[in-house]
Amino acid sequence: MSRxxxxxxxxxxxxIAAHGVETYPHECCGALLGRDQEDAREVVxxxxxxxxxxxxxxxRFEVTPEDVRLAERxxxxxxxxxxxxxxxxxxAPARPSxxxxxxxxxxxxxxxxxxxxxxxxxxxxxxxQDDRKAYDSEWIEIVAPVALRxxxxxxxxxxxxxxxxxxxxxxxxxxxx
Amino acid sequence: xxxxVIIPTPLRGYAGKQDSVDVQGATxxxxxxxxxxxxxxxxxxLYAEDGRLRSFVNVYVNDEDIRYLQKDDTPVKEGDxxxxxxxxxxxxxxxxxxxxxKKQNSRGEGLDGHQD
Numbered sequence: 233m234s235r236x237x238x239x240x241x242x243x244x245x246x247x248i249a250a251h252g253v254e255t256y257p258h259e260c261c262g263a264l265l266g267r268d269q270e271d272a273r274e275v276v277x278x279x280x281x282x283x284x285x286x287x288x289x290x291x292r293f294e295v296t297p298e299d300v301r302l303a304e305r306x307x308x309x310x311x312x313x314x315x316x317x318x319x320x321x322x323x324a325p326a327r328p329s330x331x332x333x334x335x336x337x338x339x340x341x342x343x344x345x346x347x348x349x350x351x352x353x354x355x356x357x358x359x360x361q362d363d364r365k366a367y368d369s370e371w372i373e374i375v376a377p378v379a380l381r382x383x384x385x386x387x388x389x390x391x392x393x394x395x396x397x398x399x400x401x402x403x404x405x406x407x408x409x
Numbered sequence: 410x411x412x413x414v415i416i417p418t419p420l421r422g423y424a425g426k427q428d429s430v431d432v433q434g435a436t437x438x439x440x441x442x443x444x445x446x447x448x449x450x451x452x453x454x455l456y457a458e459d460g461r462l463r464s465f466v467n468v469y470v471n472d473e474d475i476r477y478l479q480k481d482d483t484p485v486k487e488g489d490x491x492x493x494x495x496x497x498x499x500x501x502x503x504x505x506x507x508x509x510x511k512k513q514n515s516r517g518e519g520l521d522g523h524q525d
Binding site for chain 2: 261294323324336
């Protein structure tokens, strides 16, 4: 079976970690909006959501069907797809728990950010197997901005529109880390 | 005219890559049974082992949540739309004892809320 890949800009990965830090010691959650391509999935934007699990927010998260519909509409309006979800594991490994597996949907990418003592620690991504018995890990390809080299040419990725407000950043090319 | 069942994105791969499927039935339960009879792989994602809809599977008839109607027995008629809408849930393992101990010391909090 081919390995799953999930491409994400460094800035977006940083925002997921920052969301986890912000809500620590509670779990954060949000939607991954992007494109599902043959060679790799790409996260293009995030939709942070409120954790609706008020009774046990330190080790549980919940996104209501209304918020799922909101995420689908937001993706559609941006010409994107709802490709998955992220959540944090405060003071716990960035691995799916049994509870995660029992409640997971197939096809979606599930990013888990481990936040330890209020600081980002690790980030992984997973997809539920067809038979629901286990997850496949998904390689995260972090795309980082680097300064344009003289004569350098973009390798795989055009500069994203959200590259930043200043001209310096606009001139950056995006390479795989 | 049939009843249209809207398939959520994560399940389309198990329903011939379609975003909706036309089925027959007099109730929501019958309509979903008609769907899973045709696309058997959908069953494990919609129903728990006890045969009941999984807790994170939400079903609407023309935008009305069947939990507030008659659940599986909610009547449907030709032209109705039945939507399957996910809710998303999950959470961490039990936090590691060393971390918990530190937290207890620094915050005076117990272990409640960390039991998986």
